[in-house]
Amino acid sequence: MFADVRAILLDRDGVINVESDAFIKSPNEWVPLPGVIEAVAALSTQSVRIAICSNQSGIARNKISGANLSAIHRKMFHTLVSAGGRIDVMRYCPHGPDENCRCRKPRGGMILDLCRTFNLHPKDALVIGDAERDLVAALDAGSRAALVRTGRGLEAERSARRLQVPVFDDLLSIATEFIRQP
């Protein structure tokens, strides 16, 4: 299933950290999901690029300041890296749903940009998300996708089946399967 995957592009909220309807606005509100720190550390032992691509419309909605978003990401990086993890690139879309940008998922712009950064064909990238828009963005870019049941993932399971995207319990399940492949 993961043959020739050379980049793993992770959604943030609901895949790496606990999702919140009220937006993650400060480092205190950033809480990693169970097993994620181990999962990123395990993936980091593999010859695969690892990136995060996240819609952060809280910026456009004035719910989060740029400084707080940076502080959240510093905490996330510190948490993952101090456990042996590696995040090669972090990308986020700061726009709102009405701005019609090319980066906000379900559009594939962030994924295409990351593939360009890594000098990879989009089909060699695996996008991991907890929402239909992550999966649609992946397929829009020509990449592969997987859904996790964490975050809003349970609500998106039917979409995943329709899009023929594989479903896993969580990021650790994917990491375990990924490192087991020959």
Ligand SMILES: [Mg+2]
């Ligand atoms: Mg999400």
Ligand SMILES: [Zn+2]
């Ligand atoms: Zn955008």
